[in-house]
Amino acid sequence: MGEISIKITISDRIYPLKVNMEEEEIVRRAAKMINERIKEYQENYAVRDKQDLLSMAVLHYATGVLKAENKVQAQDTAVADKVGELDSLLTDFFSK
Template identity: 75%
Template sequence: MGEISIKINIADRVYPLKVNMEEEEVVRRAAKLINDRIKELQEKYAVKDKQDLLSMCVLHYATASLNAEKKASNADTDVAEKVYQLDSILNDFFNKV
């Protein structure tokens, strides 16, 4: 599909973007998540400076992303170990037959 032009509002600033049609919903949802998080941080810490709020928001999502990567990597390692164990069991079985 083709590109479309959209406007995204983040922290009271409008950003014109060109995105693939299939990415539009994800981009809009991401902007909503960011704005919701900024609002939560503003209420919780009484911070007024948008730059500080954006920095805190970026830190939150970067940390979440790194934790998700680590969890996925650990899951991959667990799966690889299980495959290795299964391979060993099958080799032992077929070597006895």
């Protein structure tokens, strides 16, 4: 599908974006999550500077992405190990 123009507000700043129609909801949800995280940090910590709050939110989400990537990589390794075991068992079975 085509691109559409949208405006996203993050930390009281408006960002005009062009996104694929299929991605619009995801982008809006991401902006909402970022704003909620910023608000949470603002309420729970003595940080008032918007740049610091935004940096803390970015660090939170980047850490989450890296954890998810590590988990997927570990799962891929485990699956590859199991496939190797099955291949070995089948090779042994058919070679008898």
